[in-house]
Amino acid sequence: MFTFAVVGFGARGRKYSALLKARGEKLVAVCDCDPKVYEVARRDYALSDDALFSDYDSFFSRGKIADLLIVATTDREHLAPALRALELGYDVILEKPIAVSLEDCEKIYEKAKVTGRRVIICHVLRYSPFFKKIKQLVDSGRYGEIETVNHVENVGYWHFAHSFVRGNWRNEKESTFMLLAKCCHDLDILAWLFDKPCEYVSSMGKLSYFKKENPENPKKGYCFKCDKAGCPYRASDFYVKYPLWVKLPVVPQENRDAFIRRWLEDESNPYARCVYECDNDVVDHQVVNMQFAGGATAHLTMTAFTKEFYRRTHLFMSQGEIYGNMLENKIYATRFGEDTEVFDLGDQIGGGHGGGDEGLINDVCRLMEEGGKSVTDIDVSMVSHKIAFAAEKSRKANGEAVRL
Ligand SMILES: NC(=O)c1ccc[n+]([C@@H]2O[C@H](COP(=O)([O-])OP(=O)(O)OC[C@H]3O[C@@H](n4cnc5c(N)ncnc54)[C@H](O)[C@@H]3O)[C@@H](O)[C@H]2O)c1
Known part of the structure; x- marks a missing residue:
């Protein structure tokens, strides 16, 4: 059994806490500026008031009081608690994005190196049975080399409207740009599958639909x-x-x-609010093209305009192709000249992110018990974050390619 504390006891902080509790680990403190969340900490974790902290100063002034710290504050609030935690000698589970600027990501990365502490980024999709299977098929060598990939993040019109028009991730100044907020997972998966450096990136995208000028706006405000x-x-x-x-x-x-x-x-x-009358400014559709070392390419589409919320990936390889979508949770793999094999992962889905949330926590527990490396250590997550910042730079320059 190990102890953990949580800074940012919102949806994600509570989700990881519940998964850790189910495995017998012990939550010993919560730091959150919103006192409404304390009720859950008292009720579900029997925390007393002296284990509840309303600001970083009061929490971190207690020194290192747990074996592990989860930082799951809002996007713009990752840097300060992550740095302070590392200075105190905590190993940190840090929600994505690492931070909202490349400079701040590098500060956390450098601090992790200097202090020798572990920072695991919650790129939960790497732990989902779906992407684990695709990675295993790619690495098997049976289908040759990846030549090009087409990957789509179908956000879902209702999910987009809730989170990215009316809600928490609608406005870049309050959270961050869409690609970093939503697609750093997708870029991370692509970088993981290719396992070679991305050399060029170009991107285009706009906020076209969810805005005041849309002729469908009834102009009622609410x-x-x-x-x-x-x-x-x-x-x-x-x-x-x-x-x-x-x-x-x-x-x-x-x-x-x-x-x-x-x-x-x-x-x-x-x-x-009416969806055409919000203060949203993040794009509702975006494409990203990438070229990896050796010339292989990938294309990512992020779109609000889909019925369902799911990801689908199509890998075109030198000796075959691999296709899968997370909605049906099936993967189709064909070696050219042979029959298609279908891997039905249906009964392996569980919990959030196609089983990824649970997979991450299982891996964290393994690391706390046995040590070793995580597949989502900050070192690997820096790669996809760099692609995201470069892609956004390109989008703002109307798609001009950026060399990484
Ligand atoms: N890994 C994933 O797939 C995934 C999914 C959703 C969200 N996220 C990320 O997780 C993070 C948290 O998201 P969420 O949905 O749980 O948000 P949330 O709003 O539910 O929770 C964030 C919590 O942080 C607290 N907080 C904010 N500023 C604080 C401060 N200065 N001091 C103390 N507490 C503070 C808030 O009061 C809130 O309780 C975000 O960075 C988000 O992008 C990751």
């Missing part, structure tokens, strides 16, 4: 003032009728629907 039947972004459907996978405030069990309807008529609630 959803409850319009409530147009047939609008796919109608908040009363989104949050009451079809409770999709979206983050809501803590909702009471009794009178749930009435509570949410009142919440949707509160003009200070960002989720009450």
Whole structure:
């Protein structure tokens, strides 16, 4: 058994805590500036008030009080706690993105090297059975070398509207740019599959649809003032009728629907806004082209405009092809001249990110018990973060290629 503490006890911090608790590990402290989350820490982890901290100073002034620290604060709040944790000698599980500028990513990376501590980045997809299988097939050599890849991140229109138009990742100044927020996972997977340096990147993308100028904007400002039947972004459907996978405030069990309807008529609630009248500025579609050492290429599409929320990957290789999508959780692998083999991973899905969340935590426990290396140590995550920053630079220059 080991002990852990969490800085940022929101959705991710609580998710990892629950997975660690299920494995018998012990949460000993929580640092979060929002006192609303303390209730969960008290109720589910029996933490007393002296184990609950509202700011970094009060938490870190206690010194190193756990074997491991999880940093799962919001995107712009990763640098300060990560540096302070490393200075105190913590091994750190750090949510992606490492930080929101390359300079800050490098500061954390350098601090990890100087202090000799481990920083594991939560690139959970590497632990999903789906991508583990694809990686295993690629590395088997049976299909030859990767020549080119087509990878699509289908964000899902409802997920996009919730998180990237109305919600937490809508505005670059408040969180970060879309590619880093959403697709650093995809870039990480591509860099992992190729396992060679990316040399050139170019990218284009825009915010085209979710904006005031859209002719579909009914110009009512708030959803409850319009409530147009047939609008796919109608908040009363989104949050009451079809409770999709979206983050809501803590909702009471009794009178749930009435509570949410009142919440949707509160003009200070960002989720009450019309999707064409938000302060969002992150792109709703983007493409990235990459060229790796030796000339192999990859293409990534990120789009809001899909019914479902899933990733699909198609690898075109010198002696075969591998295709899979996470929705059906099947992988089709063909060696040219032979029958296609189908790997159905259906019953291996579990928990968040196609089983990736659980896989990450299992790996963390293994490392705490046995030592060794993680497949998502900061060293490897720096690679995909560098691609993301270069791609964004290219997007802002209308697709001009950037050499890495
Ligand atoms: N690995 C993944 O697949 C994945 C998925 C979703 C989110 N994330 C990342 O995880 C991080 C957390 O996301 P989330 O969805 O849990 O967000 P969240 O808003 O639910 O949780 C963040 C928590 O950090 C706390 N916080 C913010 N600033 C703080 C400060 N200065 N001091 C103390 N506490 C502070 C907030 O009060 C909140 O409770 C983000 O960086 C996000 O991008 C990763």
